[in-house]
Amino acid sequence: EERKYEFPKDFLWGGAVAAHQVEGAYDVDGKGLSTADVLTAGNQKTPRQITKGVLSDQYYPNHEAIDFYHRYKEDIKLFKELGLKAFRTSINWARIFPNGDDSVPNEAGLKFYDDLFDELLRNGIEPVVTLSHFEIPYALYENYGGFKNRKLITFFAWYAETVMRRYKDKVKYWMTFNEINNQLDRFDELHTWTNSAVLFDEGDNKEEVTVQASLNELIASAKAVKIGKEINPNFQIGCMMAYVPVYPYACHPKDMLASSKMMERRFFYSDVHVRGEIPTYALKRWKNEGFDIKYTAEELDALRQGTVDYIGFSYYMSKAVTTLDDVYGDPVRDFPEAKVVGNPYLDTNDWGWQIDPDGLRYTLNTVYQRYNKPLFIVENGMGAYDKIDADGKIRDDYRVAYLEAHIKAMHEAISIDGVDVMGYTPWGVIDIVSFGSGEMEKRYGIIHVDKDNQGHGTLERRKKESFAWYQKVIEANGLQG
Numbered sequence: 001e002e003r004k005y006e007f008p009k010d011f012l013w014g015g016a017v018a019a020h021q022v023e024g025a026y027d028v029d030g031k032g033l034s035t036a037d038v039l040t041a042g043n044q045k046t047p048r049q050i051t052k053g054v055l056s057d058q059y060y061p062n063h064e065a066i067d068f069y070h071r072y073k074e075d076i077k078l079f080k081e082l083g084l085k086a087f088r089t090s091i092n093w094a095r096i097f098p099n100g101d102d103s104v105p106n107e108a109g110l111k112f113y114d115d116l117f118d119e120l121l122r123n124g125i126e127p128v129v130t131l132s133h134f135e136i137p138y139a140l141y142e143n144y145g146g147f148k149n150r151k152l153i154t155f156f157a158w159y160a161e162t163v164m165r166r167y168k169d170k171v172k173y174w175m176t177f178n179e180i181n182n183q184l185d186r187f188d189e190l191h192t193w194t195n196s197a198v199l200f201d202e203g204d205n206k207e208e209v210t211v212q213a214s215l216n217e218l219i220a221s222a223k224a225v226k227i228g229k230e231i232n233p234n235f236q237i238g239c240m241m242a243y244v245p246v247y248p249y250a251c252h253p254k255d256m257l258a259s260s261k262m263m264e265r266r267f268f269y270s271d272v273h274v275r276g277e278i279p280t281y282a283l284k285r286w287k288n289e290g291f292d293i294k295y296t297a298e299e300l301d302a303l304r305q306g307t308v309d310y311i312g313f314s315y316y317m318s319k320a321v322t323t324l325d326d327v328y329g330d331p332v333r334d335f336p337e338a339k340v341v342g343n344p345y346l347d348t349n350d351w352g353w354q355i356d357p358d359g360l361r362y363t364l365n366t367v368y369q370r371y372n373k374p375l376f377i378v379e380n381g382m383g384a385y386d387k388i389d390a391d392g393k394i395r396d397d398y399r400v401a402y403l404e405a406h407i408k409a410m411h412e413a414i415s416i417d418g419v420d421v422m423g424y425t426p427w428g429v430i431d432i433v434s435f436g437s438g439e440m441e442k443r444y445g446i447i448h449v450d451k452d453n454q455g456h457g458t459l460e461r462r463k464k465e466s467f468a469w470y471q472k473v474i475e476a477n478g479l480q481g
């Protein structure tokens with residue numbers, strides 16, 4: 001039998017989720033509120049609202065999520081049957097430090113993750129852990145204003161030290177801040193909130209505030225890397241980026257420039273994480289804009305000492321940008337003559353995300369050429385409305401087609417282009433609450449969860465048709481023919 005798409009021997013085939021999107025149990029065992037707990041449900045057209053604390057007349061989909069907190073053993077049984085080698089989740093910071101600035105951690109929270117990681121390891125599944133996946137303790141917003149306050153550097157470093165020490169023999173693969181670059185790309189409330197627990201005040205220069213919060217996070221991340229390596233030199237500690245390549249729409253040189261300017265906003269973060277210094281294009285822009293970005297010599301040193309071992313990233317889609325007058329699109333903030341436009345060569349999913357497997361190969365190449373570090377695809381997948389047929393089956397061939405095309409692209413990057421890829425953990429291996437819209441019915445899973453956008457359902461788990469397909473991929477360590 002032909003094995004055209006075979007992968008490297010220790011390739012980490014996995015699945016990924018985040019604590020706040022699966023666990024539920026938002027107020028048990030001493031957990032504090034997190035930034036995710038004050039996000040209401042939205043949908044394709046209505047954005048999620050950020051409320052001041054928890055309001056009694058609002059529905060918060062993350063409060064129960066899929067109740068993974070109480071059902072993880074049952075779910076891990078399915079993961080084992082699937083053959084997962086790795087499972088990516090996050091630690092909910094507010095379970096460990098309910099107020100964020102506590103000096104003593106909450107033992108019940110620590111114990112939960114001990115049990116979870118033990119259960120994974122017993123089933124032969126390697127935990128891959130993100131320290132901050134949109135779950136900053138809410139009290140750090142209320143009392144300090146979130147990451148625009150440099151005190152959060154210390155709180156994060158203490159949190160990282162606490163959990164890395166506790167799980168030093170259980171977790172080898174870590175990442176610091178999930179999709180840390182979202183905030184600089186968007187400046188919408190949701191992204192600055194979930195990345196940094198920051199809300200803008202009137203009169204704020206949004207970019208300046210976001211840059212300061214981001215730099216504080218990058219410093220906090222570097223400190224965590226250094227501490228982690230002291231705790232266990234075998235740790236592999238990565239950053240976590242959202243890579244959305246932005247193509248020039250036309251071969252007009254100005255379109256090319258606009259594309260590379262837009263990529264800078266993403267690369268800024270991985271440039272600091274990987275190279276340990278602030279890139280000149282950023283310093284220049286801050287100066288030109290008159291930003292007063294604060295950092296100390298000690299912190300610059302910390303950046304140099306805390307560079308990452310690998311680059312974890314999510315990949316869902318690509319975008320395109322143009323400067324041509326006759327093409328309609330959304331204006332780009334810091335490149336006034338440019339706008340983001342649809343790509344006529346690509347299809348989209350129901351949420352308008354452009355499906356582009358070649359873009360994954362392109363991304364793997366560009367990032368590897370830039371940094372020459374191992375890459376880990378820790379999120380990829382297709383949100384879709386699934387339907388249960390009369391015979392109880394969920395025939396999600398569109399999901400299989402999406403994943404298969406991306407796995408092929410990844411294989412080309414490895415076998416033709418020589419890129420070093422550690423593993424692949426598709427997003428939402430089990431259905432979870434969507435981050436962007438708060439919907440349950442934007443499903444990524446190959447395991448279905450019976451719950452709808454209003455929160456109704458039995459929470460029963462059911463394998464979709466894609467389950468058997470992914471099981472075969474993992475078993476064969478790749479695709480056939």
Ligand code: BG6
Binds near residue numbers: 179433436442
């Ligand atoms: C990334 C996040 O933005 O993409 C996840 O790291 C998120 O938390 C995923 O769920 C998919 O986005 P969405 O909005 O479809 O849930």
